[in-house]
Amino acid sequence: MLQRILTHSNKTDLVIDLAELISGFLLVGFLWVHMFFVASVLVGPQAFNQVPKFLEAYYLAQIGIPAVIVLILAHMVLAGRRIPNRLQEMKMIWKHSRLLMHYDTWTWVFQVITGVAIGILAAAHIWTVVSRWTINMSISAERVTQSPYFIFYIILLICGEYHVGIGLYRIGVKWGWFKRQKLSKVLDVITLAIIAMGIVSLFVIKSHAGVTGGGGQ
Amino acid sequence: MSVPNPYITDVLVIGAGLAGERTAIEAASCGCDVTILSIVPPRRSHSTGAQGGMQASLGNTAMGRGDNTDIHFTDTVKGSDWGCDQDVARLFANLAPVAVRQLSYWGCPWNRVVAGRKTLPDGREIEELVEYEGLIMARDFGGTAKWRTCYTADGTGHTVQYTMDTVVLKMGITVHDRVETLSLIHDGEKCYGAICRCLRTGKLMVYLAKVTVIATGGYGRLYGASTNAIINEGTGMFIALNTGIVPLGNMEAVQFHPTAIVPSWVLITEGARGDGGYLLDKDLHRFMPDYEPAKKELASRDVVSRRMMHHMRIGKGVDSKYGLHLWLDIRHLGRKHIYTNLREIAKVCQDFNGIDPAKELIPVRPTQHYSMGGVRTNIDGAAYGLNGLYAAGEASCWDMHGFNRLGGNSLAETTVMGMVVGRKAAEYVAGTTFIYKESMVRDHIKRQQERINNLIAGRNGKENIYKLKKIMEDALLEKVFIFRNGKDLQEAVNTLREVYQRSLKAGLMSDGQGANPELGAALRLPGMLRLALCIAYGALQRTESRGSHSREDYPKRDDANWLKRTLAYWPEEGDLPVLKYEPVKITELPPGERGYGETAAVKK
Amino acid sequence: MALRTLKLEIFRYNPNVSGDKPQMQEYILEEEPDMTLFMALTRLREEQDPSLIFDFSCRAAVCGSCAMLINGRPKLACKTMTKDLRKKITLMPLPVFKLIGDLSVDTGSWFRAMNKRLEAWVHTNKEFDPDAQEGRMDNDLALRIYESERCIECGCCVAGCGTAILREEFISSAGLNRLARFFIDPRDERSPDQYFEVIGNEYGTFGCVGLMACDDLCPMEIPLQQQLAFVRRKMLVAGLTGSGR
Numbered sequence A: 001m002l003q004r005i006l007t008h009s010n011k012t013d014l015v016i017d018l019a020e021l022i023s024g025f026l027l028v029g030f031l032w033v034h035m036f037f038v039a040s041v042l043v044g045p046q047a048f049n050q051v052p053k054f055l056e057a058y059y060l061a062q063i064g065i066p067a068v069i070v071l072i073l074a075h076m077v078l079a080g081r082r083i084p085n086r087l088q089e090m091k092m093i094w095k096h097s098r099l100l101m102h103y104d105t106w107t108w109v110f111q112v113i114t115g116v117a118i119g120i121l122a123a124a125h126i127w128t129v130v131s132r133w134t135i136n137m138s139i140s141a142e143r144v145t146q147s148p149y150f151i152f153y154i155i156l157l158i159c160g161e162y163h164v165g166i167g168l169y170r171i172g173v174k175w176g177w178f179k180r181q182k183l184s185k186v187l188d189v190i191t192l193a194i195i196a197m198g199i200v201s202l203f204v205i206k207s208h209a210g211v212t213g214g215g216g217q
Numbered sequence B: 001m002s003v004p005n006p007y008i009t010d011v012l013v014i015g016a017g018l019a020g021e022r023t024a025i026e027a028a029s030c031g032c033d034v035t036i037l038s039i040v041p042p043r044r045s046h047s048t049g050a051q052g053g054m055q056a057s058l059g060n061t062a063m064g065r066g067d068n069t070d071i072h073f074t075d076t077v078k079g080s081d082w083g084c085d086q087d088v089a090r091l092f093a094n095l096a097p098v099a100v101r102q103l104s105y106w107g108c109p110w111n112r113v114v115a116g117r118k119t120l121p122d123g124r125e126i127e128e129l130v131e132y133e134g135l136i137m138a139r140d141f142g143g144t145a146k147w148r149t150c151y152t153a154d155g156t157g158h159t160v161q162y163t164m165d166t167v168v169l170k171m172g173i174t175v176h177d178r179v180e181t182l183s184l185i186h187d188g189e190k191c192y193g194a195i196c197r198c199l200r201t202g203k204l205m206v207y208l209a210k211v212t213v214i215a216t217g218g219y220g221r222l223y224g225a226s227t228n229a230i231i232n233e234g235t236g237m238f239i240a241l242n243t244g245i246v247p248l249g250n251m252e253a254v255q256f257h258p259t260a261i262v263p264s265w266v267l268i269t270e271g272a273r274g275d276g277g278y279l280l281d282k283d284l285h286r287f288m289p290d291y292e293p294a295k296k297e298l299a300s301r302d303v304v305s306r307r308m309m310h311h312m313r314i315g316k317g318v319d320s321k322y323g324l325h326l327w328l329d330i331r332h333l334g335r336k337h338i339y340t341n342l343r344e345i346a347k348v349c350q351d352f353n354g355i356d357p358a359k360e361l362i363p364v365r366p367t368q369h370y371s372m373g374g375v376r377t378n379i380d381g382a383a384y385g386l387n388g389l390y391a392a393g394e395a396s397c398w399d400m401h402g403f404n405r406l407g408g409n410s411l412a413e414t415t416v417m418g419m420v421v422g423r424k425a426a427e428y429v430a431g432t433t434f435i436y437k438e439s440m441v442r443d444h445i446k447r448q449q450e451r452i453n454n455l456i457a458g459r460n461g462k463e464n465i466y467k468l469k470k471i472m473e474d475a476l477l478e479k480v481f482i483f484r485n486g487k488d489l490q491e492a493v494n495t496l497r498e499v500y501q502r503s504l505k506a507g508l509m510s511d512g513q514g515a516n517p518e519l520g521a522a523l524r525l526p527g528m529l530r531l532a533l534c535i536a537y538g539a540l541q542r543t544e545s546r547g548s549h550s551r552e553d554y555p556k557r558d559d560a561n562w563l564k565r566t567l568a569y570w571p572e573e574g575d576l577p578v579l580k581y582e583p584v585k586i587t588e589l590p591p592g593e594r595g596y597g598e599t600a601a602v603k604k
Numbered sequence C: 001m002a003l004r005t006l007k008l009e010i011f012r013y014n015p016n017v018s019g020d021k022p023q024m025q026e027y028i029l030e031e032e033p034d035m036t037l038f039m040a041l042t043r044l045r046e047e048q049d050p051s052l053i054f055d056f057s058c059r060a061a062v063c064g065s066c067a068m069l070i071n072g073r074p075k076l077a078c079k080t081m082t083k084d085l086r087k088k089i090t091l092m093p094l095p096v097f098k099l100i101g102d103l104s105v106d107t108g109s110w111f112r113a114m115n116k117r118l119e120a121w122v123h124t125n126k127e128f129d130p131d132a133q134e135g136r137m138d139n140d141l142a143l144r145i146y147e148s149e150r151c152i153e154c155g156c157c158v159a160g161c162g163t164a165i166l167r168e169e170f171i172s173s174a175g176l177n178r179l180a181r182f183f184i185d186p187r188d189e190r191s192p193d194q195y196f197e198v199i200g201n202e203y204g205t206f207g208c209v210g211l212m213a214c215d216d217l218c219p220m221e222i223p224l225q226q227q228l229a230f231v232r233r234k235m236l237v238a239g240l241t242g243s244g245r
């Protein structure tokens, strides 16, 4: 143990922790913006179709999408180092959580689980979207109408928002700018609101299936 | 029998409370190799439980202005009811300010003076001066002419012990915790160390040292109800007594505190009464003004305790499964006051009785609190009777407390005495060569090993130790308590003698393997009974009232016959201590009125 | 209050007795008024099973000896009243720490090693002058130091922390809180750089993932979240501006 501590670089640990903080913040920002983009469908299909155009016009899509992918990969490495990697460790933490029955410990366990889930689901999601680039109402509606996709999105939505909500809470708590109880309440409300918004958006997208005509324009 | 390898050191300090650690620090800074032994990790010693404070005449606060070592000395001697050695009290009063300041230098977060005007709870206006701002603050404690008790919020003992332990850590002093000393190794002239039991494995251990220091704290747990930690069983005192050569001083001098919560006996600090709490009886009548019209609940500790006991005796106590008690009422102080100024009391009420003191009454009762008596030493802390044996802290009878210790003088004593004893021990180490006879060491080990073997095998009998212990606790609590009289004391002595004999026939219910707690208790019991006999028998013989020793049949202090200290020796055979007496040293202040307590009350 | 018959399930294992195996043992005990777990366990030992090993010292919630898992949660047994618990009570020793026997664990050695590692004492080059007045300090600062210093080293926070359970090198919130106490103490002359050397890493401040069990479980109600965040921010600044490795 001593050897490990002595040969250890504290600066590196600091940089990693800072990078985790920054990547965390950026990803939260991305996901919430992303959800609002999708929710633009609530304003109307035109608004929805306007988003990708806007993104492409300013090259935000071309730079943004790869940047997000890199960010996610970085985050998987940074935050992922916390995932109990040996089976025994997983067992230990599971047993500990069950015994302790402590709220914040459970949320962390679910943060890890949802993180892993997102890793798989979001990869598939990004692949399906990007491989049929561009985005518009009809393509989206076509995808969302298929029931496996619909359920897929609901799961991804809940995992994503939960993960991000808890993630932001954890950042706030670790760096300590807010009182825990208050922060947690505010974030719970935001998370539930966004999930609700997401579900409504999905239904609205679905309702547009066939309405705006098929195929890309 | 396998003989354990001896562990060798210059100074062996038994006890890691404040007295033990301070002694160790001093000896180590004089260049000695020091080892500390303790039943519990140092930071779990009883010293951490002291909340109130530590006396030193710094005179920084408005209410302490003009204080000096002379006034502290006078308060201490008066407090002792002239039972102390005045040269010791003088040395103590002079060194206390140094001790407190050194603790500050080491990092103790003493509360500090904040300049400005304030109104005290009793309505007095005071002003703290800017020139003293940031210096160590002090609070009021019973029996002192000035505010002199330095404190850290509600955790003085805790912070002082933690500060002390950081120095022990920094100096790299060896500490062996979970080790219990069973006996001293000696040849009738010199002490060579101690035989111990490892509380992790149950194995015997041998420590050899040029100097052995007993700093094992008080014996509160001989009494069925005590504010002390449960590890305070007086072990250090009886291992000295068991030598047959080292006497214990003034064992009959036992301090009681008026308010411990029932039934866990956790201390409710004086703050509750200081801020205006009432004592009520079973009819919810406030009775203290009937007895003490002037001071009411604020009379000194021993007076309030005696009045409470008397009131319960005349049938006014509240009956409960845990015996009679009275009520402490602080409801009228208001929720806000209780949960800010008396927070620690509120916490005790919630944690140990689940009551809300802003709405409910607190069950309280007088309880054993402090042992003035202990291993008799000279002014250097050297024990009578054996060379190379010292004692410090509550375990000792250095004798600056006489028959009544002032609140805040005990933490101060541990630290000051530690400074003195550590230095004297180092001087002794420098002037001695260490030669011991292997056969002597082997004899001592054998004796302890045999005791253990006999207990495990049940060779001496099958007496249940917990039952015997209970009889002892009750006898002291009922007959050697706040009010004493010849008849009760004689009965207590008779009971204790009988139980002592039975304790020699104790056997175990369990198998005694490993760190078995029952075996530990069985090993301690006879020694504890010897201490109980020293207390009861000493009290029986002392036919006067002095300080906390209050005889109903001899209600007056008797300086003509009793201005002397009891020395209790335990003879090789028999079941009673041999009592001898020595004069107290009076160097400055001739015996007089204390100015408070019963004498003062009678005068008015 | 109605008194009940309590059923206590207690972890039993004495590593010093050869052939002993870890197991849960059941005891039946009549509840008493205002009974704490200290009283309950003492009665069990004195009346039913004198070999039962557990630790108490102050029995007043000030010494930190008696932490154990009470129905799964680390708590001080001496200030836990049976009337606040259900009829069936499970008692287990704290995890993370070395088991001594039954409910007793070696928190003392753990904390001693931790304090050594942190060099948790005042580092100063000044000499003590017995004749001089004490150094001055602002009372608010003294109270702030006391706020951290109140820790009784009971180990509840350590045993409740998932990170401490996974990584034995983790200094834990008790350690970080202890360090905060010296960091704000002007008598300690260590530079932020020196503190960063000790805890500005994965085993120290950056190892904490914010599980907050410590904050919820501390029997002294030390504001651990604020203390941890304070140390983290200070170490961030120290690490970015300092010359540390």
Ligand SMILES: Cc1cc2nc3c(=O)[nH]c(=O)nc-3n(C[C@H](O)[C@H](O)[C@H](O)COP(=O)(O)OP(=O)(O)OC[C@H]3O[C@@H](n4cnc5c(N)ncnc54)[C@H](O)[C@@H]3O)c2cc1C
Pocket (backbone or CB within 6 Å): B014, B015, B016, B017, B018, B019, B020, B037, B038, B039, B040, B041, B042, B045, B046, B047, B048, B049, B050, B051, B052, B053, B054, B055, B156, B157, B179, B180, B181, B182, B215, B216, B217, B218, B227, B228, B229, B231, B232, B235, B236, B267, B369, B370, B392, B393, B394, B395, B407, B408, B409, B410, B411, B412, B414
């Ligand atoms: C509730 C309460 C409040 C108090 N408040 C105050 C106050 O405000 N101000 C004040 O001045 N005084 C106060 N006192 C008194 C004061 O706390 C004690 O007198 C003082 O702390 C004793 O210190 P010590 O070092 O002598 O012994 P302790 O702190 O009791 O230490 C004894 C040490 O000896 C060890 N030990 C014991 N037996 C053995 C053995 N056989 N083998 C090995 N080790 C052993 C123990 O493990 C421990 O480390 C209070 C007392 C009580 C009960």
Ligand code: HEM
Pocket (backbone or CB within 6 Å): A020, A021, A023, A024, A025, A027, A028, A030, A031, A072, A075, A076, A079, A080, A082, A083, A111, A112, A114, A115, A116, A118, A119, A120, A122, A163, A164, A166, A167, A168, A170, A171, C209
């Ligand atoms: C790719 C799969 C992902 C995995 C495996 C993963 C895993 C994790 C884990 C284990 C943590 C906890 C880290 C810790 O406690 O220190 C975490 C934190 C976090 N995650 Fe993820 N995550 C993933 C994707 C995402 C995504 C897509 C987002 C946002 C859009 C995100 C946002 C966050 C945030 C904000 C935190 C808190 C960071 C912190 O505490 O410093 N994660 N993630």
Ligand code: HEM
Pocket (backbone or CB within 6 Å): A031, A034, A038, A039, A064, A065, A068, A069, A118, A122, A125, A126, A129, A130, A135, A139, A140, A141, A143, A144, A153, A154, A156, A157, A158, A160, A197, A198, A199, A201, A202
């Ligand atoms: C950077 C690449 C990404 C792009 C281009 C993108 C694009 C889209 C688009 C176009 C939709 C609308 C539905 C559809 O067309 O199928 C959508 C929905 C969705 N996306 Fe993404 N996405 C990206 C990354 C992510 C990530 C990383 C997450 C997860 C954490 C995510 C979670 C979701 C969810 C949950 C929905 C459903 C929306 C709703 O419920 O309202 N996306 N995304």
Ligand code: SF4
Pocket (backbone or CB within 6 Å): C150, C151, C152, C153, C154, C155, C156, C157, C158, C173, C174, C177, C217, C218, C219, C220, C221, C222, C224
């Ligand atoms: S911080 Fe609290 S829980 Fe942790 S050891 Fe200290 S007192 Fe116990």
Ligand code: F3S
Pocket (backbone or CB within 6 Å): C157, C160, C161, C162, C163, C164, C172, C173, C207, C208, C209, C210, C211, C212, C213, C214, C215, C228
């Ligand atoms: S529980 Fe552990 S992970 Fe951090 S917030 Fe407390 S130390």
Ligand code: FES
Pocket (backbone or CB within 6 Å): C055, C056, C057, C058, C059, C060, C061, C062, C063, C064, C065, C066, C067, C076, C077, C078, C079
């Ligand atoms: S016994 Fe001291 S904290 Fe419980």
